[in-house]
Amino acid sequence: MTPPKLELRGVWKAFGDKEVLRDVDLTVDQHEVVCLIGSSGSGKSTMLKCVNLLFPIDEGAILLDGADITAPGVNPNQVREKMGIVFQAFNLFPHMTVLDNITLSPREVHGVGKAEAVERARDLLDRFGLTDKIDEYPDRLSGGQQQRVAVVRALATQPELMLFDEVTSALDPELVAEVLNVIRGLKNDGMTMVIATHEMGFARDVADQVCFLDAGRILEHGPPEAIFSSPSEPRTQQFLQRIIDAGRL
Amino acid sequence: MSEQPSIDEFGGGPSLLGPPHAPRSREEGTRGALIAFASTVIFVGVVLWAVLTSDAWPAVQRQFFSWDHFVDVFPDVLGGFWLDVKMFIVAEIIILTLSLVIAMIRSLRGPAFFPLRALAVLFIDMIRGIPVILLILLLGFGIPALQLPGVPTSALFWGLTALIISYSAYTAEVYRAGIESVHESQRMSARSLGLTQIQALRYVLVPQAIKNVIPALLNGFVSLQKDVALVLVLGIREAVREADIYAAKTFNYTGYIAATLLFLAVSIPVARFTDWYTDRDRRRKQSMSA
Numbered sequence: 434m435t436p437p438k439l440e441l442r443g444v445w446k447a448f449g450d451k452e453v454l455r456d457v458d459l460t461v462d463q464h465e466v467v468c469l470i471g472s473s474g475s476g477k478s479t480m481l482k483c484v485n486l487l488f489p490i491d492e493g494a495i496l497l498d499g500a501d502i503t504a505p506g507v508n509p510n511q512v513r514e515k516m517g518i519v520f521q522a523f524n525l526f527p528h529m530t531v532l533d534n535i536t537l538s539p540r541e542v543h544g545v546g547k548a549e550a551v552e553r554a555r556d557l558l559d560r561f562g563l564t565d566k567i568d569e570y571p572d573r574l575s576g577g578q579q580q581r582v583a584v585v586r587a588l589a590t591q592p593e594l595m596l597f598d599e600v601t602s603a604l605d606p607e608l609v610a611e612v613l614n615v616i617r618g619l620k621n622d623g624m625t626m627v628i629a630t631h632e633m634g635f636a637r638d639v640a641d642q643v644c645f646l647d648a649g650r651i652l653e654h655g656p657p658e659a660i661f662s663s664p665s666e667p668r669t670q671q672f673l674q675r676i677i678d679a680g681r682l
Numbered sequence: 683m684s685e686q687p688s689i690d691e692f693g694g695g696p697s698l699l700g701p702p703h704a705p706r707s708r709e710e711g712t713r714g715a716l717i718a719f720a721s722t723v724i725f726v727g728v729v730l731w732a733v734l735t736s737d738a739w740p741a742v743q744r745q746f747f748s749w750d751h752f753v754d755v756f757p758d759v760l761g762g763f764w765l766d767v768k769m770f771i772v773a774e775i776i777i778l779t780l781s782l783v784i785a786m787i788r789s790l791r792g793p794a795f796f797p798l799r800a801l802a803v804l805f806i807d808m809i810r811g812i813p814v815i816l817l818i819l820l821l822g823f824g825i826p827a828l829q830l831p832g833v834p835t836s837a838l839f840w841g842l843t844a845l846i847i848s849y850s851a852y853t854a855e856v857y858r859a860g861i862e863s864v865h866e867s868q869r870m871s872a873r874s875l876g877l878t879q880i881q882a883l884r885y886v887l888v889p890q891a892i893k894n895v896i897p898a899l900l901n902g903f904v905s906l907q908k909d910v911a912l913v914l915v916l917g918i919r920e921a922v923r924e925a926d927i928y929a930a931k932t933f934n935y936t937g938y939i940a941a942t943l944l945f946l947a948v949s950i951p952v953a954r955f956t957d958w959y960t961d962r963d964r965r966r967k968q969s970m971s972a
Contacts, residue, residue: 482870485874487870487873487874509873510876510877510878513873513874513876517875518874520867520871522867526868526871526872526885526886527890528889528890537877538875538876541877541885542875542876542877542881543876586875587875590875590876
């Protein structure tokens with residue numbers, strides 16, 4: 434039996450004496466889409482950054498394809514070659530064109546030749562309707578376009594796992610859909626994804642599994658119908674009620 | 683991008699002609715320029731008149747502003763100044779490279795790089811704590827005196843080396859400030875794409891850092907362009923040394939004025955350029971956030 438794509442086992446993480454992740458367990462199967470929901474500061478973003486090894490964890494283990502990537506001696510750069518992450522604030526490199534943003538990692542990290550890297554970038558940009566932006570600098574693009582470029586940049590390294598860290602939170606409302614549609618497209622391709630989001634309608638729509646985080650713990654998880662229709666934990670009920678009251682679900 | 687309040691909104695900006703607030707009309711702008719011109723003429727006129735009619739002026743003119751002496755000393759001072767310029771160019775190129783390497787080493791993270799990082803910090807702290815002139819004397823007289831086989835004995839070589847070492851320590855700190863001014867998310871983003879620390883510095887952080895610190899680097903240019911004259915303590919016949927020799931021979935200081943003019947001829951344009959560049963950069967950022 435193949436191991437799950439990603440597994441978190443008893444992960445603890447603290448910044449100073451502030452515990453951000455407390456005994457987090459999570460299993461993400463091949464081709465599965467997991468949405469992390471919960472209020473700001475509940476640990477969603479930290480969890481994704483720990484998976485990407487941008488933050489070291491304090492206790493527990495994170496396994497990718499069954500191999501412990503938090504074990505000592507693991508080269509984080511090799512781990513990161515298998516996964517892509519997209520951040521809330523896009524984080525494109527402002528001094529590079531769209532094309533250079535996208536081809537930097539394939540060329541410098543993955544050893545892809547220039548012609549092939551450019552070819553790959555073109556294909557991805559075509560697919561996401563960004564063909565005419567290839568030579569633009571990021572500050573000439575709208576937020577939605579920048580975020581789509583950021584997704585393309587992550588995809589250009591041909592990852593097997595994609596992490597999305599509240600990728601629509603910094604966008605104007607009318608630009609949210611274009612980014613969410615990109616992620617929906619990836620689901621259809623069978624991409625394994627972990628998505629931290631405040632877009633509940635989107636989570637219900639796209640997720641195979643929804644995890645509700647509260648104060649660094651996964652309080653409740655299950656298929657979206659179960660979480661959104663009949664949450665068992667009072668904290669989850671409270672959280673969802675607030676979302677409904679705000680007209681966001 | 684965060685909105686930063688800036689004094690520029692209140693009209694303060696580094697411009698020679700005063701605060702760059704837009705005149706309300708063309709007419710008012712012309713009138714302003716006329717007033718500026720007239721008051722400058724009056725001011726300069728009064729100062730010149732006061733100086734030239736004072737009792738001490740003839741003696742000052744003889745000692746410092748003698749045309750005959752100027753013609754006499756200028757070729758030697760100019761020859762020396764050419765050496766200053768060459769020293770400056772060679773030193774600056776090496777400094778810009780060496781200090782960038784030091785700053786990059788100091789910016790590496792993680793326990794594995796601790797020894798390298800500590801070495802960089804030690805170098806910067808030590809060198810910044812030693813007066814430049816002391817370093818020049820130490821290397822310029824000290825090392826040739828050892829007569830080690832295979833080691834250059836030229837005072838010029840070691841004087842220049844001392845300047846390069848000293849300025850590299852300062853310039854490394856300029857670069858480091860630039861690297862740290864680039865938002866942490868850029869480093870994170872680069873690392874998440876699988877780039878190593880060195881690659882992240884090289885492709886992502888340093889290019890952005892350099893753009894941020896160009897005015898500070900240019901400031902360093904002006905400073906070094908003058909400080910190359912310090913190697914005169916080693917007996918190197920650069921501009922100030924030539925003027926000094928002439929003064930010792932003739933008891934006339936016009937040579938110093940000649941050297942002064944030459945240094946100013948280079949440093950003032952660089953200073954103006956720095957202001958112009960900073961100003962342009964500021965305006966570009968403003969128009970971008972608008």
